[in-house]
Amino acid sequence: MVFNISSKQESFLKQVDNVCKILRPYEEECYLQEKFNDRIIPEFAKVGMLGCPISRRYGGLGYDTLTYILALQRIGREGSSIRTFFSVHTSLAQTTLQSWGTEEQKKEYLSKTTNGNSIMAFALTEPVAGSDPSSMTTKFEIRDGDHYVLNGKKHWIGNGTFADIILVFAKDARNDNNGNVSAFIIDRNSCPSLRVQEMKNKMGLLTVKNAEIDFENCIVPKKNLLGPKGKGLSIAYSGLIDGRLSVAAGALGVMEDCLEESMIHSKRREQHGSILAKKQLIQDHIALMVANIESSKWLSYRAAGSVQKLHNYIENMKRTEDWQSKLNITNKEYSLLRKEADTLASIAKFHATNTAFDTSNRAVQIFGASGYRKTTRVARHFLDSRATTIYEGTNEILKLKIAAMMLGRDYTAYR
Ligand SMILES: Cc1cc2nc3c(=O)[nH]c(=O)nc-3n(C[C@H](O)[C@H](O)[C@H](O)COP(=O)(O)OP(=O)(O)OC[C@H]3O[C@@H](n4cnc5c(N)ncnc54)[C@H](O)[C@@H]3O)c2cc1C
DSSP: OOOOOOHHHHHHHHHHHHHHHHHHHHHHHHHHHTOOOTTHHHHHHHTTGGGTTSOGGGTSOOOOHHHHHHHHHHHHTTOHHHHHHHIIIIIIIIHHHHHHOOHHHIIIIIHHHTTTSSOEEEEOOBTTBSSOGGGOOOEEEEETTTEEEEEEEEEEEETTTTOSEEEEEEEETTSOOTTOEEEEEEEGGGOTTOEEEEOOOOSSOTTSOEEEEEEEEEEEEGGGEESSTTBHHHHHHHHHHHHHHHHHHHHHHHHHHHHHHHHHHHHHOEETTEEGGGSHHHHHHHHHHHHHHHHHHHHHHHHHHHHHHHHHHHHHHTTSTTHHHHSSTTSHHHHHHHHHHHHHHHHHHHHHHHHHHHHHHHHHHHHGGGGGSTTSHHHHHHHHHHHHTTSSSOHHHHHHHHHHHHHOGGGOOOO
8 A cells, every 4th residue: 555645644643642741641640530631732732733624715724634644643642542532523524514514514514614613523322223324313403494403312422512613414303214314513502402421431532521311391403413314323323434434443552552562662661580571471472463463464455545535525515416315325326435435444443443452452461460450551542442342332232234235225234
């Protein structure tokens, strides 16, 4: 695979690297105190990372998917908490708004998010609807012909304690069959009845805040319907393509950091008369870590190319009349591009998160007891990686999805 990274892209990645170095000691402090790292937003905003793949028209840097993925890979080394912030703000939320929003919606909302003035969240999961979002119970109804009213509960929502703009998915109260989900842009300031509660006692990802959000008669102006009515699940699943790719990229960074930390430690620590790096069983761990990184790298970069093709297609379609109806699975070209991006991003996420969990586990083993303390990055990577095989589609669901993509829709084996 050959990549042409321009000097401009290189310099952007260097700026991201610098911010990561600045944030490293503070991130550790925040992690141990289980508090949100409030320097993520201002520091990354300075280099434009809060709108990296978003069009310049809305204040972003307009970078391609691969550049964004390389930035996330670097950020992943600092821990999955920081990377998760971007997976939610940019990959799940901004990208979905960019793809499905009208010009007016993007001007009003997206352009506030690229400089960090507003932060985004993506609210799909509910206490009763996790792997099966079609069973959601959050409902919307039209009132007085000019606004919607939302009622329901979402949980585990990343950035949820402080996000200003939330993409929310709800079913039509009048006809709540499983396909009848629509997507909405919620401006938190204009919905005072919204109740948000932090979800505490998490195992890892301690500097990112997850929330339970109650929508009680939340008023949403009609203009804030995102995409065609009734296409909410398709919109959510399109966001998850970008989301999964971002998780895979972060997992790569996690593995690289675990490998580097393990090599340093194993060359320093002596037992039985020689350094650990000389022991064959330690070398077994190192070799498998390298294989994990290389296999995940190519799956992720390949998926990035495919996701880029999908975005290019959507951007071109959006220049035409009636574009929303063309972004539909009955459009063969769109359907094929989307299927390829979806499959490759699912494979990359499935493989990279499994291997990141394995790699961080091996790193903890190489560190021995010292790797059992949250003060080491390998311990934090281990705890954080556990979540990555669960969120944005559990790895079981991804396996079923990948198999169904190959066998055909009739073989979907979720039930
Ligand atoms: C740290 C964290 C951050 C998150 N952030 C967000 C967010 O920002 N926005 C959001 O909307 N959601 C978020 N989520 C929710 C996440 O996407 C869900 O947890 C996930 O989709 C799984 O749903 P569940 O937890 O309800 O598990 P369940 O769906 O109850 O699944 C439990 C187990 O059963 C398995 N299972 C389920 N169905 C099948 C099947 N058909 N065949 C085989 N096995 C099956 C699953 O793989 C899993 O192992 C987050 C979760 C976590 C942990």
